[in-house]
Amino acid sequence: MKGGTRNGNGNGGSAGMSVTWDDLVGTALLGTERRRPAGVVGDAEEAAGGLLDAAAGGAVRRRAGVRAAVAGERPAAAPEDRRPRLPEAARRRLEMLLTDRAGRGSTPNLAELLPQWLAAARREGYAAPAAALPALLDAARSRTDLRADALTLAGPRGLWLAALNPDWRFALRAGQGAAPASDGGAEEDARLWEEGLFAERVALLTRIRLADPARGLALLGSSWRAERAEDRLLFVDALRTGLSAADEEFLEQALADRSRNVRATAAELLSALPESALAGRMAARARSCVSLGAEGVIVEAPYECDAAMERDGVARKPPSGRGERAWWLGQLVEAAPLASWPGRFGGRTPQEIVALPVLDDWQPDLHAAWCRAAVRQRDAAWARALLGPPPRPSAPVAAIGDPAKLLSILPAAERAAWVAEFVATHGLADAFQMLGVCAVPWAAPLGRAVVDALDIARDAGSYPWSFSGVMGLAERCLDPAAAEQIAVLTPAGDDPRDGAPGARAYWSEAFQRLAGTLRLRAVMLAELRPGTADAG
Template sequence: MDTFVTTAIVGTGQANEALPETHTAIDTLAAQLPVEQKERSFLLTAGALAIYKQASSLVSSAQTLPEVAAPETMPACLSRNAQLLIGLFQPPYTILLPEALERLRSSGHRIPDEVLPQCLAYGTTNSEHRSQLAPLLGERGRWLSQFKPTWKWASRYLVDEHATILPAEAETLWQEGTLEQRQEILSRLRTQDPAQARTWLEQVWKQEKADVRATLLTCLESGISDADQDFIEQALNDRGESVRLAAARLLLHIPTSPSVQRLLARADSMLDFKKSSLQNKLLITLPKQIDLDWKNDIAIAKLKQDKLSSEYWFHKAIGRISPQHWESRFDVAPATFIDALNPNEMGKALIVDLIKAAYRHHTSNWYQPLLGWYIQHVLSTSLQPIGKAARELFAALAPADAEEILTPLLEDREKSQHPLLLLPAPWSASFSDKYLTMFKTYITTNPNDHYSFWDSTLLFQLAICLDPSKLDFALEIASTELPEDDTHWSRQRRQNQLHSLATLIHIRKRILTEI
């Protein structure tokens, strides 16, 4: 064992009086150290020896330095803007991040080098923001992502200024790129040359794994036509269940295919429309027994045996068929068909099926009557949470039409939070003003009512929904001090929530003026 290590272990008090020899020039220097300061002399000698050995060692092999990052094509944003962005990486401020990132992208600037590690780390744990962050990282950010496995997401995205044009290296990316890049290339090619995109996919089909086949197959939805039918029908027999399901969803957009015709026949046997001078009626007739073939006709994809009821498969069928089928079959306007629904549990379930179908097939002339019935008979009479299907359809509706449908809810305090869940941001100045007026009346009259309204997620959503011209009005309301004589247990909590809302509004104003 090394003499110095041995001495350090047993202690200088147990060792010989003399310092250990190094058999180097250090011994000459060590001899000049004071003997009475044994511990200090020992440490100085050991330190000198360590430096001596390091200075005399040779590197066994030189490491190859990585290639430098490509030259930047975008200027970096101001440092203060970058610091503002970093502040949005912590809740509850994250709700403001998408708007800030979009404004930075629109300005033609990227994130500066000094904050790239924070941005890459945030994108690692918050995948929903990656598609917005990736274009703003610049060449240096994508270069930096190679040095940490968890940052590799940044290099998976195809980033360029022309999001619909095929890059020069399109074929190379299609063959060798990441799955995300291949998806993007195939989607872009699909918009320009649908047949060529299908050919590319056919050429690599057998060599891809099932999950990759399923992902790439969904790219064919854009520009889908009868020409795609044979290839998609073949995919129905794929070994991978995810591929079969993806193929079934695509065939729904080809109404002339045999698979969809069988689906329509099953649905027609269960749903009928009876016209009457008094009240039109929708008649539902569920089969008493169903076999696997019956279910396969609705699922389109081949299924294993299951025990699901005929009612389940009825709703499955209605949710898959374009509402235009009922419009054509019964020769009725959408509103007439929808008004025939019975507002019972079956009717409420059926309206959700029709909403899913309208969104799936983009039948925009059905949007308003469907959502109008949903507001009147579901949201206004039920405490059930708003479903995903309704939120998606509201997002697809023209903003002015969506606001018109939801305006009556502002008169009902119990339903006044629904616009925060249903209306995409930002709202119009008119609707923002109406909502803030309702909100001001609410918190200044009886703020202890309607606890659900004070859900932090909903309340803070207000900061991103409002039209920019109404932020000062909102700030005035959020700065309201609740009555001091209010002894309700939640007063302080609600006061804190208002203060947090005011902070969010202040930050959003900074985003709108500084970025």
């Protein structure tokens, strides 16, 4: 390119004075060999230089002609976060985990360790580094399983930052742990309740219910009749927080709401209050359907769903494939207080009641409804009775209701022991959901049972990806101390004669990854130990 064309006095510069910006853009798109602005001369190389000069001059003139916008209001300063800062090693670890790198082969999946790291950091009471807040909020936006712990770690500065970016507004309505704390007391809460966005109002109600359920109920009652149906549904659902007999009068009134979903939610909450009038009505209906005869439990399901039953939350129309009478019976029994049944069965315990034969093939429906009632009412005695001991080796793996939900009611140690015995007896094929409700890290007997079952599956010659879900749980839930037990299983060895080709090599890689992940978890959690935080 000739030097003269790049001079402000050359062809390009003079052309820029008389050529419009659209002409320059058109020439750039077509090329100087096919089109040239006025005043740009010379061969193709010189013309290209002239075009660049003209564009540079035109850009300066365009920018010089732009009027300055009115400055917006400067945001308030970020609030101070007095919590201890992360130790340096933990800070670096957080940066690595937030890159969301998926593991390959025997490399640990850092993204899957992030929830556990956040939970541990929350327990230790650390504050997130300011530089990590954008990535932390992005992670919480894309993964709802991270939100509670991520927003707690982000703290007041995270909420301040979220208010400045519409993509992070979810943090302002995330409820517990994320609702913006107001410093103005009751007056500020009342203003936010009247003027705030719906999501902010739900978060406010949840926060107030955590501290003062009666005040939260009064706040909701002050505007209840003016709320939209879809809003009333979420507001009444927020009463789960701090639910007590003091909410009964309000919920009874909500049974007459014009929204079916609001009525159903109110009825569900009332049935969780064993002393409520609705629970009493449902108990009377359920007892009229279930009685004890000489040969076992007699069930006479309802023949109709009347208006009073519908008002109390019984849905008239059953789902496809379900009989009406069984559908109505299940709803009545599910909503009846479990404490009402021993009296109906001559003072028998839950275990004795569950052991009674049920006539005319009604046992599946009756026991399934009792299972749902035990989960709703968090009744460990009934959950224990309905679960029974783990099935024997020769017995089919089948249970009425959802065993994982029933297990979730039991104390952690009892839960782990039950699942450990189940895995030792039946293997891992039906254990995934049960393992998912066990406390982390898994108790030593449960961890040994899972590792032994994986070893048995390897020796059987199957591929490890048949157990990928359990392997993923093991990476997150096994006690890191089990790493050496896993390391013993990493040698590949020869495939069994009747096994899948190459399965042992794949298992070796899977066990290497599991052992590596457990060791990484041990280091990761050690970095968060109390007393190692930088002075702040």
